[in-house]
Amino acid sequence: MSSWADLTTGRRIKHLRGSDLTQQGLADAAGVSLALVQKAEQDRGELSVGSLLKLASALKTDVGVILGQQAPRRGMNRTDRAALRQLSDAVHDSALGEWEGIDDPSSTEELATARDLAWSAFWSGDSAKLSSLASKVLMEGQVRYESATGAERQRLGLILASTYRVAASCATGFGQRDLALGALTSAKLHARRADDPVMMALLESTLSWIYLRSAKMSRAVSVAERAALSIEPSFRNAPRPQLLAYGRLMISAAVAASRHEDEAAADDYISQAHAAAARLGRDEKLWGTAFGPTAAKTEAVGIHVALKNYGRALKLANQKDMADVPRQMSKVARNRYKLDVALAQCAAGLYDQAADVLIEVGLDAPEWVRHQALPGVIGRRIARVSTAKVRHISDVIGMPLIT
Template identity: 25%
Template sequence: MEAASADDPAYRRTCAALSARIHHLTATTLSKIGEADLSWIAAERAMQAADEADDPLVLASAARSGTHALLAVGRFEDALELGEAAAKWLVPRMAAGDPAALSLYGMLYLRTAVAAARHQDRATSNDLLAHATRAGEQLGVDANYWHTGFGPANVELHRLSAALDLGDVTQVIEQAPKVDVEHLPAERQVTYLIDYARALSLMAKDDEALQTLLSAEQKSPAIVRHSTVVREVVRSMYRRAPATAGRKSSALLALPERCGAVR
């Protein structure tokens, strides 16, 4: 790539954009399976390549992976700062009516809203969710520009996730079944089901939580079995089983084993 770029700047930017997208996908995948440090390395490389690509959409997409990685390592304030800065890069493209820019803008605000919620900053989280809500309303549909899956339904899923991080467990249990997710990408459906199962588990509704996780596993076995959140949930249910049921069901024995939560 370096040899070609010396002769053709446009080709160099194209290759840099491709590198940024690949490292973005790598970073988000690594963060979901608990490899926080590796996720940050991949996100840094995505952002370095995006700088060379000199495209606001590429830059914003790479920054989105950066927010994932920063959240994974607990750097909530840095995730907020990066997400808000990247959202501003997209304003000119949004003004031109680019739905991809609007989708990335909305997703950046959703990620930063979750960052604020995990930092227990309810006011900031609500403000950022309001920005994302307006973007979702402006887009009008649940689309998948730049693999964002952004739209009104995805906003509601992040609202539930933020509420869960803020401790509003009862609200999540009441509202989650009302959100239609069947038209969203499988990854978003599974993340929603994991959040719902986590809320159910926190209220010791373990039978419902188990069935929810089994439904998620049917949609994407890899995401469920490599999720650190799922491991924590099933480990808690597994430990509670003797006190609540007197015995462990075969399903409750099998799922923790598949997830590597128990030995």
């Protein structure tokens, strides 16, 4: 058989479906029409990101596999596979109490620093560094937590909850849903023991993202909305951590609603996020989560792209105060925003600009790009006017975008 990247998207879907699942069965499992599955397997028309997510979830694979960016079971490189194995061992062993042999765990301050560095590694797309740091915190942190009391035990609990959360976020990015949910379960346990509503709210934001990546749009919205209501601030005198968590939850709800094509709800949620950002007045970070005016503006662009309001998305992206936004963002957030802009540029016929953006992203974060749906979607739209240009982009960034 030809290499996985050489197959068309339709042939990949048919291969993943196999002989045990009919086209109607796939349609039912994905919650899409039979006609959509038939057209997809015949390579007729474009699949939306929402449809790709639903099909990937039903086929128990990642979007990148369907698009040929990675092969089934062998899509990750050796470094990422090793990182995920290490992370999985640490998540499960620490939760089960299998930490024998750690006689001299790091101090609480050292663990907090390692936790922060793990989050920095996540936002820069360095899975190996993230895994190493998170594993250290989970194993050594659990040892210290067991013997700690009072304020130190509470602080260690929050350090562990945040570290389990970054493990869940990393696993979600690689399509490892079960590992993500396992890590988040342990994170919630520690957050409840610490009795910290802000941490609980941030964990629900991560759960919303897991549901979104699993194409469970309604659950993604309801989780974020429910958590936001539990900490809804009085904007006049709300603590800043509460505003940050509330704003991030409103963004989670808005993103999920936009993928569910509920424009009215998405607009309402993003308006609430803007209000929280305005009250904060500046970008802030808490336990690996960034929120403020920058996040509200850039996420609004992505939400309008998902709703196919491409003109509105480009109008927002082209505002004067957005010119320097990418410089302020982490590598992952910056490139996610750029891909949204490139997709809107394709819709507006600005294919050369979109191609330049795709090259920027591919060179800036090559491994992260392989696990994203949008590069393949953008590549196929550029291919409508120039397959040669897309092949050039593929050669430059080292990843096939079309077959």
